[in-house]
Amino acid sequence: MSRDIDKNPTLVDFKKTNVESEEVCLLSEPSSAYDAADNVNGNEDQNGGYALPRHKLRIVVSSLYICAYLAALDATVVSTLLSVIASDLNSFGNMSWIATAYLLSCSALQPIHGRLSDIFGRKILLIGCAVFFALGCLICMAHSMTFVVIGRFIAGIGGSGLTTLTTIILSDLIPLRDRGVYQGYTNSFYGLGVATGGIFGGVINDYFGWRYAFGLQVPLACILGVSLYFNLQFPKGSPGLGSPGHFKEKLAKVDFLGSTLLVSGLLVLLTAASIGGKEVAYSSKPFIGLCLASVFLFGTFVWAESHTPLQPIIPISLLRRRTILASSMTNWFYTMGVFTYLFYVPIYYISVMDYNTTKIGMRLIPNFFGTSLGSVGAGIYMKRTGRYYNLIIVIGVLAIVGNLNILSINPTISNLRQFTLLLPCGLAYSGILTATLMSLIAAVPASHQAGTTSISYTFRATGSTLGVSISSAIFQYSLRSMLNSKIPSIVNDQVMSDYIIKHALQSTSYASKAPEYVQVALRCCYEYAVKKTLLFSFICVVIGVFASLFIQEHELHTSINRNK
Structure with missing residues (x-):
């Protein structure tokens, strides 16, 4: 097994063989303002190789850890609340969708945040996800099962960005040599959120009612957004800044067809996986239809991404x-x-x-x-x-x-x-x-x-x-x-x-x-x-x-x- 260390994988060697030339072109494709993102001329040297001074880095990293914790907490907070919410809203038949709605939107939208943040910038996108998360939690305090499910879906949109963008932003700020340690702590916070979600929901329900299990997350998400707005910065030339130009120019760079096909394919696949063997039989026409639809959507997505004149969403x-x-x-x-x-x-x-x-x-x-x-x-x-x-x-x-x-x-x-x-x-x-x-x-x-x-x-x-x-x-x-x-x-x-x-x-x-x-x-x-x-x-x-x-x-x- 070859394990040769690529001493500088980011430099393009145009003298490589024809077999390698396609790969080289891929890695050197122009990308607007950060065409040479690896040649960042910021202040990382005086920050010890990091993108921010240590005092500001601690604030940003702590905020990102809490982002990961919140996303995981909200995914599992309903584990002890499903029957309570369904009983209160007289809707036992739709009980499972309280959990499923969040997981569907969160999983389906995670893949598109990377490319969108390359275009619009990581900071604005992460703050936007915090807003979506807070809005979704706020809607979940409604007195209607329909609104609770909608709120969970919207919160999942925000939660998908809180997890994905946290990982991406850490890579923008932390040298690769140290990056694994920070990712380790991020995974620990995410795991802590998963582990404490059910306990948090149960305790809050016993003392204040189930709606506060969602409501108490709203101010925390807002504080996160404010903290990131004032403290998150990227060095000149960083891909985290996004591409240059006005909003319309950036919007023109979005691969809407690819995004729609990918998200639709994932939603259909995840829906089939969620209801298969439970609400519908594996041999039923609805389940088979969902599987075939997901195959068609993913196949069309691959074809579209291979022919798009834009930079693909993935x-x-x-x-x-x-x-x-x-x-x-x-x-x-x-x-x-x-x-x-x-x-x-x-x-x-x-x-x-x-x-x-x-x-x-x-x-x-x-x-x-x-x-x-x-x-x-x-x-x-x-x-x-x-x-x-x-x-x-x-x-x-x-x-x-x-x-x-x-x-x-x-x-x-x-x-x-x-x-x-x-x-x-x-x-x-x-x-x-x-x-x-x-x-x-x-x-x-x-x-x-x-x-x-x-x-x-x-x-x-x-x-x-x-x-x-x-x-x-x-x-x-x-x-x-x-x-x-x-x-x-x-x-x-x-x-x-x-x-x-x-x-x-x-x-x-x-x-x-x-x-x-x-x-x-x-x-x-x-x-x-x-x-x-x-x-x-x-x-x-x-x-x-x-x-x-x-x-x-x-x-x-x-x-x-x-x-x-």
């Missing part, structure tokens, strides 16, 4: 570069595997070991510390060594061993193993996210770092959704086939047998409520189905590890001016 041509494609595939398959075991290990605890939610929650806490340690640790390693390929190899070994450990789960495992079961995989996943992000950014000039970040978020968003959807189909199919095989041989009464199978498919905790003479058989069925699902998780991670072997190592610069 530079698909970058995927011809080995490191970009390998990093994207690594992210995609790792994420599919990780989200699968994150959903189905708790189901194993419920259905096979009969644990309550408190016990399960306690066993998931170490995973949060593992993800924080893995991300920050990867950043510290890259800061000290300036390399990441060997780290990716070690992470791959840890991921495979960790998933094998999860796959070997059984009802008799010790408490120590239960509490540490997800720890190795949490370390590996958070570490690979940080390492692959650095590999993506380092493989292209600074003027393309927003585009590659968008590519990363696109693969992660679709990977998580597809992982959950495919694993759900595997679980349901495996469980149904096993139940149909075991239960009729134990229960002679056909009506009773059908009744037990029906309820076992509807509730993973049914084994503890079923007649005693079938409880052992039901737990065996659940265990079989979960193990099949975890095998899918393991296969995904192995493919992700294989893809990571093709990542090439590039230089992690110690200054935002990559010529130094």
Whole structure:
């Protein structure tokens, strides 16, 4: 495996062979005011290689960390509020859309923020996302389920920018050599938001009512917007400033066709994944229609991006570069595997070991510390060594061993193993996210770092959704086939047998409520189905590890001016 360090990947060598010339043209394409973004002549030297003085950098970075925290918090804050809100608004039938609306808009719009920020500037776009986030939370305080769902969708638009633009802006301000450490802390804040969202929602509801769980986020989002307005600055020549010209000139540079096709394709795909196997059957015409529509939209998007005279909303041509494609595939398959075991290990605890939610929650806490340690640790390693390929190899070994450990789960495992079961995989996943992000950014000039970040978020968003959807189909199919095989041989009464199978498919905790003479058989069925699902998780991670072997190592610069 070639691991030659590209001493200066941003310089264009026009003496390369014809095979490489297309790649060179891609990386040297003109882009208005920041045509030579890597030749920034700002004040980074006096700031120790950073784009801002340290005192102002602390304020901006802290604000960006809170952006990541808020976006994650709002994604999970409704986990303990769904039934409360639905009951208060007399709308149990639409309860799931309270959570789905935010996740749909957030995931679908994440990929387009990179290119839009290249045109309009990062600062104005991030402040705009904070406004959308605050507005969405404000609308969620309405007394109508329709408005709550609309508010969640609007908040998701803002939340998508809070996560994506945070990552992009940090790359504009922080040298690549130190970038991994800052990304590690960003991931930790995001993980903290995910972990505390449900607790925050429950506590606020108990003391003030569920509407305040949304309302209290509004002033915080506004304070963030004000802080960023006065403190966020970019050095002269930075791609974070956006392209020059008046608003109409900038608007003319937006690839509206590509943006519409991409967002529509993602919305249709994510909708299919969200309702498939739950509200509609996988074999139903609506589900098949949504899948075919998403394939058509993505195919049209790829064609349109290949023929557009504008700079594409996502530079698909970058995927011809080995490191970009390998990093994207690594992210995609790792994420599919990780989200699968994150959903189905708790189901194993419920259905096979009969644990309550408190016990399960306690066993998931170490995973949060593992993800924080893995991300920050990867950043510290890259800061000290300036390399990441060997780290990716070690992470791959840890991921495979960790998933094998999860796959070997059984009802008799010790408490120590239960509490540490997800720890190795949490370390590996958070570490690979940080390492692959650095590999993506380092493989292209600074003027393309927003585009590659968008590519990363696109693969992660679709990977998580597809992982959950495919694993759900595997679980349901495996469980149904096993139940149909075991239960009729134990229960002679056909009506009773059908009744037990029906309820076992509807509730993973049914084994503890079923007649005693079938409880052992039901737990065996659940265990079989979960193990099949975890095998899918393991296969995904192995493919992700294989893809990571093709990542090439590039230089992690110690200054935002990559010529130094």
